[in-house]
Amino acid sequence: MRQALPRVPKDRIAVLIGAKGGTVKALAKAAGAEFIAIDSETGDVEVEWGEPGTYDPVKALKMPDVIKAIGRGMAPNTALTLFEDDCYFEMVDLRDHVGKRGKQLQRIRSRIIGSQGKIRQRIEGLTATSITIYKSTVVVIGPEEGLALARQAVDMIAGGAEHGSVLSFLERTTRKNRLERRSLETIELREDTDLESTGFENLVPGLSQARERRHRRFRASQVDPEDEDAVEAMMDLAEDESVTWEEE
DSSP: OEEEEOOOOGGGHHHHHOGGGHHHHHHHHHHTOSEEEEOTTTOOEEEEOOSTTSSOHHHHHHHHHHHHHHHTTOOHHHHGGGGSTTOEEEEEETHHHHTTOHHHHHHHHHHHHOGGGHHHHHHHHHHTOEEEEETTEEEEEEOHHHHHHHHHHHHHHHTTOOHHHHHHHHHHHHHHHHHHHHHHHHOOOOOOOOOOOOSGGGGSTTHHHHHHHHHHHHHHTTOOTTOHHHHHHHHSOOTTOOOOOOOO
């Protein structure tokens, strides 16, 4: 089966092919494809897949994103991580924010990159993503949660937000998400079980019975008053319980 893939800009064709065709061969091998054909004049790309069952259909679905990422400035080795199950692709078109005005596009690109690339590196570090700016587009790849945050950060900067505000937002959100994950990992579901003996109650006469009565009262307090059967069962006296009547 032959599949047409996104066209690659002419200045990225050589990157996709690689030295002596090494990059495109590595790409085909990682995807499980038979071969990838690239038109060095037009940038058109096609991939040839084998018979069904000889390749991973999920990788076939992700292949257009891999080609698109490389075509939009992403390093091939980084783009190949898209074949992993927990790695996804996102592309932001900066023209959606400022139109086709060249000076405004250049200004936004510079703001996203930051001095010596520090803003981009900070966003990547806080979101565990990889970001590439190419002409009017920003390509982001990474885990689903980080991808959404990085996309939001890029949109905020493109919309005029201050760097400090964007980084503070990312730090707060990532810290909150980290704490939530940690809380979920430590949650224990406890079933209502009988109290275990510690041996201490044997030293004090009547302590074991008192503990058992207290435990029964606690369980009785959890009964739904609308549940007649549960209320009736709760009212039944245990063998060591009795009701006495006295007159004053």
